[in-house]
């Protein structure tokens with residue numbers, strides 16, 4: 001077992017031991033290899049560098065209460081990567097290959113898998129990239145599929161604590177009919193600079209509106225949006241947001257808890273009607289939002305409107321209940337009635 005303070009790790013590119021790798025060439029996948037050098041070499045002309053031919057996934061492995069090791073809903077991630085790969089024109093690993101490589105990654109790096117009893121997991125990061133040196137704007141014939149992992153704690157430095165978000169009206173995340181619903185690397189590149197500005201102003205998250213009209217909520221830069229209104233769990237229906245596996249799970253859990261689930265366009269003004277707002281995703285789990293400022297220009301001081309939910313740090317009852325319901329299943333503390341946990345032998 002690695003010498004790690006499991007309760008202190010955050011969420012970062014912690015270097016583990018083994019990278020699991022396959023290459024697509026001449027129309028087929030190579031044998032799957034485990035590489036302890038944790039590296040690969042690419043020609044500087046490789047299209048991933050110039051044209052952002054890459055997509056990725058994010059999922060987590062947990063040690064459960066009874067010692068079982070599970071990966072949370074890996075087939076959902078396999079399907080989402082296949083969908084994104086189709087969008088990019090890249091070949092994708094099939095379900096079996098995707099799951100096998102995730103399992104092998106966990107097994108080979110088992111010393112970095114947090115034991116039960118800590119709010120930590122092993123974050124698995126599958127990456128698919130165009131590996132052919134080429135100038136032409138057509139999909140590459142050579143592709144690398146690599147699966148790596150890192151022990152992970154809280155994305156924002158604390159679990160079940162609320163943080164501030166900002167709507168930056170002078171930035172959009174994705175074009176209408178563009179890449180917004182796919183997990184392509186390029187979607188994230190355009191958020192780095194606004195994130196930096198927002199973080200310097202004390203906001204943890206950026207909340208993006210639909211680019212076409214700015215009239216509806218899309219999602220956070222790192223995660224999906226949900227709002228709680230009475231007994232309803234409300235989440236945006238938009239073809240520019242990533243179909244979040246956490247959000248899909250929360251919708252099922254909310255229904256299990258007797259809540260009404262509303263997946264529909266969410267007008268910005270409705271922010272004033274929610275009692276609680278949260279960000280959800282594999283990395284952020286559920287992160288409640290304390291308040292949302294709207295800014296015409298992110299760089300400027302002036303705020304045109306503020307929607308308040310809870311004082312900074314405090315968390316509402318529904319976010320708490322949903323967080324506990326989800327994490328109890330992941331940790332094996334509650335019955336996995338939906339069959340979400342994929343057990344693996346170490």
Ligand SMILES: Cc1ncc(COP(=O)(O)O)c(C=O)c1O
Pocket residue numbers: 058219220221222223224242243244245246247280281282283284
């Ligand atoms: C932009 C964006 N939206 C939503 C999500 C949540 O998706 P998931 O719950 O599948 O991790 C993520 C990733 O965590 C993301 O990067």
